[in-house]
Amino acid sequence: xxxxxxxxxxxxxxxxxxxxxxxxxxxxxxxxxxxxxxxxxxxxxxxxxxxxxxxxxxxxxxxxxxxxxxxxxxxxxxxxxxxxxxxxxxxxxxxxxxxxxxxxxxxxxxxxxxxxxxxxxxxxxxxxxxxxxxxxxxxxxxxxxxxxxxxx
Numbered sequence: 162x163x164x165x166x167x168x169x170x171x172x173x174x175x176x177x178x179x180x181x182x183x184x185x186x187x188x189x190x191x192x193x194x195x196x197x198x199x200x201x202x203x204x205x206x207x208x209x210x211x212x213x214x215x216x217x218x219x220x221x222x223x224x225x226x227x228x229x230x231x232x233x234x235x236x237x238x239x240x241x242x243x244x245x246x247x248x249x250x251x252x253x254x255x256x257x258x259x260x261x262x263x264x265x266x267x268x269x270x271x272x273x274x275x276x277x278x279x280x281x282x283x284x285x286x287x288x289x290x291x292x293x294x295x296x297x298x299x300x301x302x303x304x305x306x307x308x309x310x311x312x313x
Contacts, residue, residue, distance in 0.1 A: 182199065182202075182203055185199055186199065210256075210257060210258065210299065211258055212258050212288050212299045212300070213288075214288055216286045216288060216300070217286065217287065217288045218285060218286070218287075219285070219286045220283075220284070220285055220286075221283070221284070221285075221286045221302070222281055222282070222283040223242060223261065223281065223282050223283075223302075224279055224280070224281050224310050224312075225242040225243055225244055225261075225279070225280065225282070226242070226243050226244070226245060226246050226247075226248060226278075226279060226280065227240045227241070227242065227243075227271065227276040227277075227280055228240055228241040228242075228243050228248065228254075228295045228296070229276055230293055230294075230295065231264075233267045233270065235272065235273055236267050236270035236271065236272060237270050237271040237272075237273065237275075237276045238264065238265055238266065238267055238270045239262075239263070239264045239265075240263050240271075240276070241260050241261065241262060241263070241293060241295055241296060241298060242260070242261040242262075242263050242280070242282055242302075243255050243259070243260055243296075244259050244260075246279075254295060254296030254297075255296065257290065257296070257297040257298055257299040258299040258300075260296055260297065260298045260299070260300070261282070261286075261298060261300040261301065261302055262291045262293070262298045262300070262301040262302070263282050263284075263301075263302050263305050263307065264301075264305065265305045265306065265307050269305065269306040269307055270307065271307055271308070271309075275308070275309040278309060278310070279309070279310035279313075280307055280308065280309060280310050281307065281308055281309075281310045281312075282302055282305055282306070282307045283302075283305065283306050283307070284302040284303055284304045284305035284306065285302065285303045285304050286300060286301075286302060287300065287301040287302070287303055288300060289301050
Protein backbone atom coordinates (compact mmCIF):
# COMPACT_ATOMS: atom_id res chain seq x y z
CA UNK A 162 0.00 0.00 0.00
CA UNK A 163 1.20 3.52 -0.78
CA UNK A 164 1.26 5.50 2.43
CA UNK A 165 0.09 9.07 1.91
CA UNK A 166 -0.15 9.71 5.61
CA UNK A 167 0.39 13.42 6.05
CA UNK A 168 -1.39 16.12 7.96
CA UNK A 169 0.06 18.80 5.68
CA UNK A 170 -2.81 20.70 4.03
CA UNK A 171 -1.98 19.35 0.60
CA UNK A 172 -1.55 15.71 1.72
CA UNK A 173 0.80 15.32 -1.21
CA UNK A 174 -1.97 16.08 -3.71
CA UNK A 175 -1.06 18.18 -6.70
CA UNK A 176 -1.84 21.86 -6.50
CA UNK A 177 -0.01 25.13 -7.11
CA UNK A 178 3.69 25.34 -6.27
CA UNK A 179 4.14 28.84 -4.88
CA UNK A 180 7.56 28.17 -3.31
CA UNK A 181 9.17 30.09 -6.13
CA UNK A 182 7.42 33.26 -4.88
CA UNK A 183 9.10 33.08 -1.47
CA UNK A 184 11.96 35.48 -2.20
CA UNK A 185 9.61 38.10 -3.64
CA UNK A 186 7.24 37.69 -0.68
CA UNK A 187 10.07 38.29 1.79
CA UNK A 188 11.13 41.47 -0.03
CA UNK A 189 7.69 43.13 -0.12
CA UNK A 190 6.18 45.19 2.70
CA UNK A 191 3.06 43.70 4.21
CA UNK A 192 -0.12 45.61 3.32
CA UNK A 193 1.39 47.27 0.26
CA UNK A 194 -0.20 47.42 -3.20
CA UNK A 195 2.76 45.38 -4.45
CA UNK A 196 1.94 42.51 -2.08
CA UNK A 197 -1.69 42.57 -3.22
CA UNK A 198 -0.53 42.27 -6.84
CA UNK A 199 1.81 39.39 -5.96
CA UNK A 200 -0.97 37.54 -4.11
CA UNK A 201 -3.23 38.00 -7.14
CA UNK A 202 -0.48 36.55 -9.38
CA UNK A 203 -0.05 33.58 -7.04
CA UNK A 204 -3.80 32.97 -6.85
CA UNK A 205 -4.09 33.04 -10.65
CA UNK A 206 -1.60 30.15 -10.85
CA UNK A 207 -3.27 28.07 -8.15
CA UNK A 208 -5.85 25.66 -9.50
CA UNK A 209 -8.11 24.29 -6.75
CA UNK A 210 -9.58 21.87 -9.28
CA UNK A 211 -6.23 20.23 -10.12
CA UNK A 212 -6.10 16.58 -9.11
CA UNK A 213 -3.41 13.93 -9.24
CA UNK A 214 -4.66 11.16 -11.56
CA UNK A 215 -1.81 8.92 -10.36
CA UNK A 216 -3.72 8.47 -7.08
CA UNK A 217 -6.64 6.72 -8.82
CA UNK A 218 -6.91 3.14 -7.63
CA UNK A 219 -4.12 3.47 -5.03
CA UNK A 220 -4.50 2.03 -1.56
CA UNK A 221 -3.92 4.95 0.79
CA UNK A 222 -3.96 5.83 4.47
CA UNK A 223 -4.62 9.51 5.15
CA UNK A 224 -4.70 11.51 8.34
CA UNK A 225 -6.96 14.51 8.67
CA UNK A 226 -10.06 15.92 10.33
CA UNK A 227 -13.77 15.16 10.02
CA UNK A 228 -16.58 17.29 8.67
CA UNK A 229 -19.47 14.93 9.50
CA UNK A 230 -22.29 14.43 7.00
CA UNK A 231 -24.23 11.30 8.04
CA UNK A 232 -24.73 9.50 11.34
CA UNK A 233 -26.03 6.02 12.15
CA UNK A 234 -27.26 6.71 15.68
CA UNK A 235 -24.09 8.08 17.33
CA UNK A 236 -21.61 6.75 14.71
CA UNK A 237 -20.33 8.98 11.90
CA UNK A 238 -20.62 6.94 8.68
CA UNK A 239 -20.15 9.60 6.00
CA UNK A 240 -17.85 12.59 6.23
CA UNK A 241 -15.48 14.89 4.44
CA UNK A 242 -11.84 14.32 5.34
CA UNK A 243 -10.30 17.79 5.51
CA UNK A 244 -6.68 18.84 6.04
CA UNK A 245 -7.05 21.17 9.03
CA UNK A 246 -8.94 21.23 12.31
CA UNK A 247 -12.06 23.37 12.11
CA UNK A 248 -12.19 23.37 8.32
CA UNK A 249 -15.73 21.99 8.54
CA UNK A 250 -17.03 25.16 10.16
CA UNK A 251 -14.95 27.84 8.47
CA UNK A 252 -15.95 29.57 5.27
CA UNK A 253 -14.72 29.16 2.67
CA UNK A 254 -14.19 25.39 2.92
CA UNK A 255 -10.91 23.84 1.77
CA UNK A 256 -10.50 23.54 -2.01
CA UNK A 257 -11.99 20.39 -3.58
CA UNK A 258 -8.53 18.93 -4.23
CA UNK A 259 -7.83 19.01 -0.50
CA UNK A 260 -11.11 17.36 0.48
CA UNK A 261 -11.98 13.65 0.36
CA UNK A 262 -15.47 12.12 0.56
CA UNK A 263 -15.47 9.10 2.88
CA UNK A 264 -18.28 6.60 3.45
CA UNK A 265 -17.79 3.75 5.89
CA UNK A 266 -20.08 1.05 7.23
CA UNK A 267 -21.19 1.36 10.85
CA UNK A 268 -18.52 -1.09 12.08
CA UNK A 269 -15.79 1.12 10.59
CA UNK A 270 -17.39 4.44 11.55
CA UNK A 271 -16.25 6.98 14.11
CA UNK A 272 -17.82 7.79 17.44
CA UNK A 273 -18.75 11.43 17.95
CA UNK A 274 -15.82 11.76 20.38
CA UNK A 275 -13.37 10.29 17.84
CA UNK A 276 -14.64 12.65 15.15
CA UNK A 277 -13.55 15.72 17.16
CA UNK A 278 -9.85 14.92 16.85
CA UNK A 279 -7.42 13.80 14.18
CA UNK A 280 -8.47 10.61 12.38
CA UNK A 281 -7.04 8.18 9.86
CA UNK A 282 -8.83 6.75 6.87
CA UNK A 283 -7.62 3.81 4.81
CA UNK A 284 -8.99 2.56 1.51
CA UNK A 285 -8.82 2.90 -2.25
CA UNK A 286 -8.56 6.40 -3.71
CA UNK A 287 -10.97 7.39 -6.48
CA UNK A 288 -10.50 10.62 -8.43
CA UNK A 289 -14.07 11.86 -8.69
CA UNK A 290 -15.78 15.21 -8.22
CA UNK A 291 -18.51 15.37 -5.62
CA UNK A 292 -20.35 17.85 -3.46
CA UNK A 293 -22.15 18.13 -0.16
CA UNK A 294 -23.69 20.88 1.92
CA UNK A 295 -20.27 21.45 3.51
CA UNK A 296 -18.13 21.62 0.37
CA UNK A 297 -16.96 20.12 -2.88
CA UNK A 298 -14.57 17.17 -3.22
CA UNK A 299 -12.18 15.94 -5.89
CA UNK A 300 -11.49 12.56 -4.30
CA UNK A 301 -13.41 9.69 -2.71
CA UNK A 302 -12.14 6.73 -0.71
CA UNK A 303 -13.86 3.37 -1.23
CA UNK A 304 -13.69 0.26 0.96
CA UNK A 305 -12.86 2.66 3.76
CA UNK A 306 -11.93 1.98 7.34
CA UNK A 307 -11.28 4.71 9.88
CA UNK A 308 -10.25 5.40 13.45
CA UNK A 309 -8.81 7.93 15.87
CA UNK A 310 -5.30 9.01 14.85
CA UNK A 311 -2.92 8.39 17.73
CA UNK A 312 0.46 8.17 15.96
CA UNK A 313 1.68 11.63 17.07
